[in-house]
Amino acid sequence: MYSYIEGAIQELNPAYVVIDCHGIGYDINISLNTFSQIKNQQQCKLFMHLAIKNEATTPTGFVLYGFADVNERALFRQLISVSGIGYSTAILMLSSLPPDTLFNAIRENNVGLLQSVKGIGAKSAQRIIIDLKDKLDKGKISSEFVSTSYNTNRDEALSGLTVLGFNKSGSEKALDKIIQKTGPDAAVEELIKEALKIL
Numbered sequence: 001m002y003s004y005i006e007g008a009i010q011e012l013n014p015a016y017v018v019i020d021c022h023g024i025g026y027d028i029n030i031s032l033n034t035f036s037q038i039k040n041q042q043q044c045k046l047f048m049h050l051a052i053k054n055e056a057t058t059p060t061g062f063v064l065y066g067f068a069d070v071n072e073r074a075l076f077r078q079l080i081s082v083s084g085i086g087y088s089t090a091i092l093m094l095s096s097l098p099p100d101t102l103f104n105a106i107r108e109n110n111v112g113l114l115q116s117v118k119g120i121g122a123k124s125a126q127r128i129i130i131d132l133k134d135k136l137d138k139g140k141i142s143s144e145f146v147s148t149s150y151n152t153n154r155d156e157a158l159s160g161l162t163v164l165g166f167n168k169s170g171s172e173k174a175l176d177k178i179i180q181k182t183g184p185d186a187a188v189e190e191l192i193k194e195a196l197k198i199l
Contacts, residue, residue, distance in 0.1 A: 085124070096116070
């Protein structure tokens with residue numbers, strides 16, 4: 001229903017933000033990770049997830065969750081698909097561990113790290129890994145998870161490759177593989193050269 005909301009921050013704390021978008025105030029639940037990314041901004045853009053609940057605390061039945069980037073939202077959506085992991089637990093996990101750390105913990109079977117999140121026991125941690133590991137490995141979530149959403153060098157390299165006539169989707173996958181190896185600070189020229197070897 002909502003893909004993203006962009007507007008002025010009217011109220012902000014580590015658990016929620018109120019965004020004024022064209023005169024309507026949206027009360028949006030956020031993770032601590034998202035809070036840290038928007039806390040110094042007057043305006044922000046959040047990628048949304050609309051939850052429908054039947055609880056006395058939510059008389060309308062609708063609850064909005066917002067995320068500073070699409071990777072965090074994608075990981076949130078995968079977490080809530082796991083039996084026994086609700087919205088609050090998923091937000092708590094994304095508040096306790098940086099999304100890239102959480103992503104890697106699942107892929108690397110790091111039960112201990114998942115258990116470091118309050119309320120996540122050994123069984124829950126193992127269930128999360130069993131349910132999500134294959135999905136993460138198969139790229140159901142952007143597997144780069146190294147801040148490529150905000151990597152301007154990656155964007156410039158992608159632009160260069162598409163100008164050269166390469167398919168955008170294929171170029172993105174190639175660049176993301178390279179950035180996983182080199183890190184997010186690789187120069188544009190280096191990214192293009194390495195991508196040309198793969199494409």
